[in-house]
Amino acid sequence: MVKVKHIVLVTILAVGAWALWPPQAGDDSSIRLGARRPHSEAGAARRKHHIRMAPGLYLPGTMPGNVGKPLTGLLDVAEKFEALYPDTYIEFVGTPAVREWLVTQLSAGLAPDILNVNVEDVWQDVHKGWYVALDEYLDRPSPFVKAGEPGSKQWWDVFKYEAITRGKAAPDGKSYCISYDMVETGIFYNKDIFEKLGLGPPKDWVEFLDIQARLRDAGYVPLLVPLWGVSDWGVDLVFDQLYYPILEGIDLVKDPVREPYLQGYLDWDEICFLYGKGFFTRRDPRWVELWRILKDWRRFWNKDLSTADMMRLFVTQKGAMFWSASWTVQQLARDPDIPFRWGVFYPPPIPASFSPYADGHDMCVIGGSAMQFVVTNTAISDTGDAATSDRLKRVMAFLQFLTLPENADRVVNEVLSMLPNVKGVEPHPELRPFDEFLKRPYTTTKWSYTFDMRFNEVLIRMMDLYLNGGIGDEEYLAWTERNLAFAVQTTARRKKVDFDALQRTWDALAPARRTMKGLPDGAK
Amino acid sequence: MARSRLQAVARNLGCYVLLSPTFILLAVFCFVPFVWAFTTSFYDYEIGGESAFVGLANYGEYLQDPTFWASFWNLLFLTVFSVVVGVVLPFGVAKLIFSLSSERARYVYRIIFLVPIVVPGVAVLMIWGGLVYGDNGLVNEVLRLAGLEGMTYGWLSDPNTVLWAVAFIGFPFASGINILIYYAGLAGIPESVHEAAELDGASGLRKFFAIDVPLVLSQVKLLVILTVIGVVQGFQGMFILTRGGPGFRSMVPGLWMYFNAFSFQRMGYACAIGVVLFLIILVLTVLNLRYFKSSEDVQAAA
Numbered sequence: 120m121v122k123v124k125h126i127v128l129v130t131i132l133a134v135g136a137w138a139l140w141p142p143q144a145g146d147d148s149s150i151r152l153g154a155r156r157p158h159s160e161a162g163a164a165r166r167k168h169h170i171r172m173a174p175g176l177y178l179p180g181t182m183p184g185n186v187g188k189p190l191t192g193l194l195d196v197a198e199k200f201e202a203l204y205p206d207t208y209i210e211f212v213g214t215p216a217v218r219e220w221l222v223t224q225l226s227a228g229l230a231p232d233i234l235n236v237n238v239e240d241v242w243q244d245v246h247k248g249w250y251v252a253l254d255e256y257l258d259r260p261s262p263f264v265k266a267g268e269p270g271s272k273q274w275w276d277v278f279k280y281e282a283i284t285r286g287k288a289a290p291d292g293k294s295y296c297i298s299y300d301m302v303e304t305g306i307f308y309n310k311d312i313f314e315k316l317g318l319g320p321p322k323d324w325v326e327f328l329d330i331q332a333r334l335r336d337a338g339y340v341p342l343l344v345p346l347w348g349v350s351d352w353g354v355d356l357v358f359d360q361l362y363y364p365i366l367e368g369i370d371l372v373k374d375p376v377r378e379p380y381l382q383g384y385l386d387w388d389e390i391c392f393l394y395g396k397g398f399f400t401r402r403d404p405r406w407v408e409l410w411r412i413l414k415d416w417r418r419f420w421n422k423d424l425s426t427a428d429m430m431r432l433f434v435t436q437k438g439a440m441f442w443s444a445s446w447t448v449q450q451l452a453r454d455p456d457i458p459f460r461w462g463v464f465y466p467p468p469i470p471a472s473f474s475p476y477a478d479g480h481d482m483c484v485i486g487g488s489a490m491q492f493v494v495t496n497t498a499i500s501d502t503g504d505a506a507t508s509d510r511l512k513r514v515m516a517f518l519q520f521l522t523l524p525e526n527a528d529r530v531v532n533e534v535l536s537m538l539p540n541v542k543g544v545e546p547h548p549e550l551r552p553f554d555e556f557l558k559r560p561y562t563t564t565k566w567s568y569t570f571d572m573r574f575n576e577v578l579i580r581m582m583d584l585y586l587n588g589g590i591g592d593e594e595y596l597a598w599t600e601r602n603l604a605f606a607v608q609t610t611a612r613r614k615k616v617d618f619d620a621l622q623r624t625w626d627a628l629a630p631a632r633r634t635m636k637g638l639p640d641g642a643k
Numbered sequence: 644m645a646r647s648r649l650q651a652v653a654r655n656l657g658c659y660v661l662l663s664p665t666f667i668l669l670a671v672f673c674f675v676p677f678v679w680a681f682t683t684s685f686y687d688y689e690i691g692g693e694s695a696f697v698g699l700a701n702y703g704e705y706l707q708d709p710t711f712w713a714s715f716w717n718l719l720f721l722t723v724f725s726v727v728v729g730v731v732l733p734f735g736v737a738k739l740i741f742s743l744s745s746e747r748a749r750y751v752y753r754i755i756f757l758v759p760i761v762v763p764g765v766a767v768l769m770i771w772g773g774l775v776y777g778d779n780g781l782v783n784e785v786l787r788l789a790g791l792e793g794m795t796y797g798w799l800s801d802p803n804t805v806l807w808a809v810a811f812i813g814f815p816f817a818s819g820i821n822i823l824i825y826y827a828g829l830a831g832i833p834e835s836v837h838e839a840a841e842l843d844g845a846s847g848l849r850k851f852f853a854i855d856v857p858l859v860l861s862q863v864k865l866l867v868i869l870t871v872i873g874v875v876q877g878f879q880g881m882f883i884l885t886r887g888g889p890g891f892r893s894m895v896p897g898l899w900m901y902f903n904a905f906s907f908q909r910m911g912y913a914c915a916i917g918v919v920l921f922l923i924i925l926v927l928t929v930l931n932l933r934y935f936k937s938s939e940d941v942q943a944a945a
Contacts, residue, residue: 219905226691247691423778423797425888573907577709584890589802601709613689 167206168513171497173214175235175490176446176534181213183534184450192533196526200517207513218572225249225495232498232514238296238491239568242289251494251505252293253515261519269542270522277522279542280557283487286381290388292374297518298488299527300537303553304352307433307441307451310460312339320464323479327467331419334439343438346424349413349586350579351567352442352485357412359483359563360469361405361476366563368632369393371624385564387614391607392621397639399603401596404637405476410585410595412474417586424583442466444486445553446536452549453535463552465559476637483562489537492518570606577602677921684914694911701915714887714894721810721895722874728816729870730863736817737825738855753826757819765883771812772799772884799885805893809880821866828859864935871927875920896920 176183179194197209212231214220218240224230225244241250257274264270270277278284284298313319316337321327331341344353362369363383370383371392385393393399399406421427421438430450433441434457441447451461469477494515499508520526527541538546538554546554567575578599585595610616632643652659684701688694705711740752775781776798783795798808832854840850878897881887887894887902896916904913 222690222905222908244691249691423800425800427778571907573903573909576902576906580888580890583888584802584892587800587802587889589890589892598709613692 166208168204168510169208169210170233170510170514170517171210171212171231172233172492172517173212173231173235174233174492176536177490177530178213179211183446183536184453186450186453187534190533192530196521196529197517199526200520203520204513204516207517209517228496228500230495230497232495232510233492233518234495235490236296236493237568238287238289238488238493239565241295241493242568243571245289245291245293245295249496250295251496251498251511252295253297253494254294255505256515256519257294261522262516263520263523274519274522277541279540279544280487283557283561284540286561287488287491290374290386296488296491296493297522298540299490299492299521300531300540301487301553301557302445302489302537303484303486303556304348304442304444305463305465305553305556306342307443307447307461307463309433309436309439310462312337312436312439312459320462321467323467324469324473324477328416328419331440335419339436340421340432340438341419342440342442343421343427343429343432344424344442345427345429346579346583348442349420349424350575350582351565353413353416354409354566354582355485355562355564356466356482357409357469358566360480361409361474362563363480363483364476364478365405365632365635365638368628368635368638369398371621371628381561383563384561385569387569387610388616388621390564390569391610391616392618392625394603394607395618396625396642398642400600400639402639404639406599407592407596408474408476410592410599412469413582414586414592424586445489445538445550448547448549449535465556481559484556484559485562485565487557487561488540492521494518570610573609574602574606680914680917683911684918686911688909688911688914690908690910692908697911701912702919704912705915705919708899710887710891710894710896710899713891714896714899717806717893718875718895720806722871724810725874726867726870729818729821730866732816733818733821733866734825734859734863737822737829738851740822741826741829753823756817756822760819764879768812768880768883776808800889802889802892805885805889809884809893812880812884824862824866825859828862829855832858860936861939864931867935868928868931871931872924875924875927 174193177190177193179191180189182189193211197211201207201209214231214234221230221234221236221240225247226249230249244250245252259274260272261270261274261277264277275281275285278298280298280301283301285294287296287298288294308320312334316333318330318333321330334341362385366383369389370385371389372386374381374384374386390399397403401407421429421432429438429441429443430447432438434451434454436459451457466482468479468481470479471477494511498511498514499505501510502508505511521530522541524541524543527539528544531537531539531541531544532547535547535549538550538557566578581590581595581598581602584590585592590598611618629643632638635643683694685696685698686694687697687700736756740749740756743749743752773780777783778797780798782798786792786794796804798804836854836858837850840854845853876897878895878901881893881895881898882901885893887898897920900913900916900920903909903916
């Protein structure tokens with residue numbers, strides 16, 4: 120009996136030890152295996168350059184939208200590159216989409232060499248040496264391009280949406296990312312439901328609200344939208360509608376690098392200065408109007424903004440419209456079980472009849488670059504200096520190789536989500552509406568990325584509470600004011616904003632502001 | 644004198660050697676980070692960026708932080724709630740099990756109440772968040788079945804219900820470890836004490852309050868300290884289920900510390916919050932040890 124007990128206990132211990140045993144190199148646990156070829160630490164160790172890339176949407180082995188086949192495009196391109204450079208091994212890794220992970224990896228020098236990240240997040244940290252500026256490479260020819268073709272003079276020339284790509288330069292004037300493809304938002308709508316109710320895409324905001332009211336009366340959730348969509352896209356779109364008419368009098372910095380695309384973008388230094396003049400406070404009628412419009416719109420959205428499964432509600436036809444982006448096309452177009460016809464339109468303009476601060480100009484775009492490949496400090500880990508690093512040269516060679524038309528086509532068009540940003544590569548026909556949207560001017564500012572993460576966190580939280588009736592207008596506006604005051608104070612201290620220079624431009628723009636209505640007291 | 648000390652050390656060298664790995668690990672992972680955090684709390688330190696000495700500015704800022712009062716109120720509510728239910732209910736369950744006449748039944752019940760602790764905490768939270776509090780979760784479906792559709796809520800997203808919803812996670816609060824601690828305390832009460840009480844005519848509730856409660860006060864004291872420390876330090880429940888929202892309605896200081904450290908990269912400020920939490924735990928623990936009587940104190944007084 121005692122012997123049996125011992126056998127049972129030892130067996131339990133052995134099973135426990137087996138379960139806890141760490142996976143060995145070459146095990147199926149590697150992400151690279153998910154596609155076709157196993158990742159091998161031993162194989163990687165034999166090569167001089169072991170480059171790690173976190174490619175976001177294009178991670179081999181994954182199935183975006185859970186439809187179609189596991190992706191292999193990027194792996195194919197990597198194998199072609201490795202054939203050209205036998206001393207190089209490319210490994211693809213998945214990364215958690217959380218900033219906490221990124222910060223810890225970068226500060227420890229352990230991040231992948233190439234990383235997909237919203238470059239606005241990068242701007243906040245460029246002074247820390249975590250990222251490598253790519254201008255030197257972008258200004259020179261791409262070695263893989265034949266003479267006479269785009270990119271043979273400057274790598275810049277291969278990019279189809281060149282203005283957007285250049286517009287992604289950081290406020291320090293340097294470019295830290297390659298915009299590999301483009302994304303834009305749009306309102307997906309159920310054509311069958313619209314036809315049944317005699318509706319069509321709206322021409323302006325008033326008609327848009329009327330359509331939503333009729334959809335609600337017919338028993339549908341008129342518009343499905345996530346909280347982060349409202350706080351990111353919604354705020355920026357309505358902000359642009361209200362502030363674009365006075366931009367001429369408040370746009371204080373003309374950035375020579377980014378201006379051709381951004382055309383009057385308000386950066387953090389301008390926002391800080393304008394806050395001091397009473398903008399974006401309760402004294403600013405446009406600011407008050409921005410939140411009034413969003414609160415008014417809220418009545419047509421899904422009840423739960425944070426956790427509701429919007430895609431599910433849309434495909435089960437409980438929701439008639441879904442505010443999403445081009446990445447949703449993959450699921451709608453490739454899922455054979457979608458039982459209805461769908462279309463996409465862009466949010467319509469707010470006319471002066473709806474708001475005294477709007478002028479009815481077209482809604483701006485808020486998307487642009489999708490996969491934004493940045494190069495991290497890991498890429499210069501061999502010498503610690505971008506000028507002498509061999510590893511960096513190889514990393515950049517791989518990025519340049521990725522932007523060859525045949526490679527971009529293989530990678531980007533494998534998924535029906537984004538528009539290739541390489542000349543000579545056409546997007547899928549289903550994505551063409553987004554190509555049209557992208558021709559509009561860019562937003563006046565991106566509130567989610569203007570200040571630090573604390574500002575964004577507080578903004579989203581309080582907006583959630585406000586839109587769901589947890590607090591009233593006055594309390595919410597007081598919150599936004601306190602939040603902005605803190606962000607301005609922190610930014611002015613950390614980024615060393617030159618308020619004197621901004622004041623001089625402000626004074627010079629006084630004539631333009633004299634005829635403008637609805638400015639905060641004393642802002643003329 | 645010095646020589647005799649050296650001789651004593653030499654005599655116990657084996658013990659010191661055996662103790663040293665534990666001590667080194669404690670120093671590296673507990674004491675050094677604490678000292679580092681305490682020092683950093685006086686700096687404006689952004690991860691990867693420059694740091695500047697700011698004295699007590701981080702502490703001053705925290706007093707005016709928009710989350711300060713809200714998060715400490717939430718913490719107070721959750722601490723009181725957890726202490727009350729975490730101390731009272733397991734005691735009742737332990738007493739019931741202990742009162743069973745069959746040794747086998749006592750053993751089986753102990754095992755049954757202990758088994759849930761093998762379920763990972765994150766899984767428990769996910770179950771409560773999705774299956775219990777979800778829009779079509781257990782609570783709402785039961786209310787709908789009872790014809791109380793109007794009483795259904797987004798329990799974790801409604802500003803008025805979120806804190807209670809979080810507090811009720813773990814219902815009916817019969818935690819296995821707490822029951823075992825109480826059970827051990829009850830088992831340690833000599834049978835002769837009960838017999839003497841019965842001879843004096845005490846029975847039932849009288850015996851419970853006059854004998855059992857005073858003689859397990861050491862266990863109560865331990866559980867109060869552990870629960871307070873757990874609630875003040877813990878934020879994983881909020882992080883997984885609500886992220887402190889909606890707004891700051893379920894924010895707790897520990898979670899705000901985490902956000903500041905790793906999302907906002909304000910490490911100095913986060914350290915200041917950590918030091919404040921440490922001081923709170925220290926004060927509460929000292930008060931508990933000093934003013935809360937243990938069973939030994941009660942026996943000595945008697």
